[in-house]
Amino acid sequence: MSKCEQCIVREFSSLKALTKDELIKLSDCKTSHIIKKGDVIFEEGENVNGIYCIKDGICKLTKLSANGKDHIVKLVTKGELLGQRSMISDEPVNLSAVALEDMQVCFIPKSEVMGYFDKNNQFSMNVMKTICGDLKEADDHMVNLAQKTVKERLAETLLYLNDTFGKNEDNSLKVQLSRDELASIIGTATESCIRLLSDFNKLGLIELNGKKIVLKDITALKKLAD
Amino acid sequence: MSKCEQCIVREFSSLKALTKDELIKLSDCKTSHIIKKGDVIFEEGENVNGIYCIKDGICKLTKLSANGKDHIVKLVTKGELLGQRSMISDEPVNLSAVALEDMQVCFIPKSEVMGYFDKNNQFSMNVMKTICGDLKEADDHMVNLAQKTVKERLAETLLYLNDTFGKNEDNSLKVQLSRDELASIIGTATESCIRLLSDFNKLGLIELNGKKIVLKDITALKKLAD
DNA sequence: TATTTAATATGACAAATATCATATTTTTAA
DNA sequence: TTAAAAATATGATATTTGTCATATTAAATA
Numbered sequence A, B: 001m002s003k004c005e006q007c008i009v010r011e012f013s014s015l016k017a018l019t020k021d022e023l024i025k026l027s028d029c030k031t032s033h034i035i036k037k038g039d040v041i042f043e044e045g046e047n048v049n050g051i052y053c054i055k056d057g058i059c060k061l062t063k064l065s066a067n068g069k070d071h072i073v074k075l076v077t078k079g080e081l082l083g084q085r086s087m088i089s090d091e092p093v094n095l096s097a098v099a100l101e102d103m104q105v106c107f108i109p110k111s112e113v114m115g116y117f118d119k120n121n122q123f124s125m126n127v128m129k130t131i132c133g134d135l136k137e138a139d140d141h142m143v144n145l146a147q148k149t150v151k152e153r154l155a156e157t158l159l160y161l162n163d164t165f166g167k168n169e170d171n172s173l174k175v176q177l178s179r180d181e182l183a184s185i186i187g188t189a190t191e192s193c194i195r196l197l198s199d200f201n202k203l204g205l206i207e208l209n210g211k212k213i214v215l216k217d218i219t220a221l222k223k224l225a226d
Numbered sequence C: 001t002a003t004t005t006a007a008t009a010t011g012a013c014a015a016a017t018a019t020c021a022t023a024t025t026t027t028t029a030a
Numbered sequence D: 001t002t003a004a005a006a007a008t009a010t011g012a013t014a015t016t017t018g019t020c021a022t023a024t025t026a027a028a029t030a
Helices: A020-029 A084-089 A110-119 A121-147 A150-165 A179-186 A190-202 A218-225 B020-029 B084-089 B110-119 B121-147 B150-165 B179-186 B190-202 B218-225
Strands: A031-035 A040-042 A050-056 A058-064 A070-077 A096-099 A103-109 A206-209 A212-215 B031-035 B040-042 B050-056 B058-064 B070-077 B096-099 B103-109 B206-209 B212-215
Touching: A020 A103, A020 A110, A050 A084, A050 A110, A058 B121, A070 A121, A070 A150, A070 A179, A070 B121, A084 A110, A084 A121, A084 B121, A103 A110, A110 A121, A110 B121, A121 A150, A121 B058, A121 B070, A121 B084, A121 B110, A121 B121, A150 A179, A150 A190, A150 A212, A150 A218, A179 A190, A190 A206, B020 B103, B020 B110, B050 B084, B050 B110, B070 B121, B070 B150, B070 B179, B084 B110, B084 B121, B103 B110, B110 B121, B121 B150, B150 B179, B150 B190, B150 B212, B150 B218, B179 B190, B190 B206
Parallel strands: none
Antiparallel strands: A031 A103, A040 A096, A050 A103, A058 A070, A058 A096, A206 A212, B031 B103, B040 B096, B050 B103, B058 B070, B058 B096, B206 B212
């Protein structure tokens, strides 16, 4: 089993505050998992008794709305932790996590993590800061959904995907989302999303190649996104 | 100056974890303030070097969107704390706070609060739980904005105002919001909000009396809200 | 109290977006 | 490989929502 002391990814999460001793203990109680693209890590309403540390890959956090459609609340990638909110609130998770590509994750049981909260103040502060960051992001997102048009939100989301997850050698966005998934990030009907992508394509803002999307005119997209 | 040891409101916030000694010290460093309806407690982008504890009254937390319109992210009332996220993240506040009615608030300087994080673990956990609760709420809110119609969101918001802040003796909602404010909670144009309120009125779901709103048929409103 | 200003209300219309239908392409699995 | 299923694409149309204009009412203030 891989050693947490040697895991680089740890440096990117709240876990960077852990001491050498804590890390050795962690290595013993964590479990490593391979998650296939499309697999569910956990589902809304489930009791997840611990947190997941993402070593590699990207997943979507979704929430089922009253009308039965999924909404993608957030995309999460390596170096981030899943399930913190639920663990702290001592509640079932309020979101589902589904892999968008093959992933490597480690599961750390609640008992272990709660110990850090008691004994490692820096760890607590790191977690708090992360959650505060999520909350700020959620506020921003909320205002965008409430005030911006679908077109603006699409442009913004494309730029976000580019900035956050980067692009492949062929310049296409690294995260490959279906039109349906993209629509459920920006909060619109799949057809509307497809139509706007077509429009952007015709205007030369982007280039479509099947699922691959290349951002051609970032300046214009930024102007569109406001 | 009023004593924190005797303040009932404290029991409703993270501050309930404070020891007697901590409370006595707190009384000395806190400042009390009377805020008039419409007054700004702090403004988006400001550096608020501490947190506000709401002793009485209600305020709105708003965020300016790109198009220049305010969006109401949250309503906050007595027993709650303001400015925690900003203090923990060590950033300017991302929201403005404006009183919806006359308020009494106490300001606790950052230096004091940060001390609690170090020494009082229960306080830290309380704050974390509160912020986690806010995050969950924000997720829900986000999905509603993305997926529900304006009509559904209006019905839901009216029910929320009723459940959370209660009603006056004449059965009207206790929080009095202008149509403009109501619109900026549900994320729509003021005229659309007014029109839908009119519709609800004609359908007998609510009763309008100037600014006063009485919910007449809660069951039907719930059905509308989904 | 009179005057001004702001908030509420409503009509007419335009724009944005959703829905339904259907064709085409891509992917999956038999 | 081929048949079936799913994803993408696009047109036609309906619905929702926003915008502008203007009237009416309520609130603020000189």
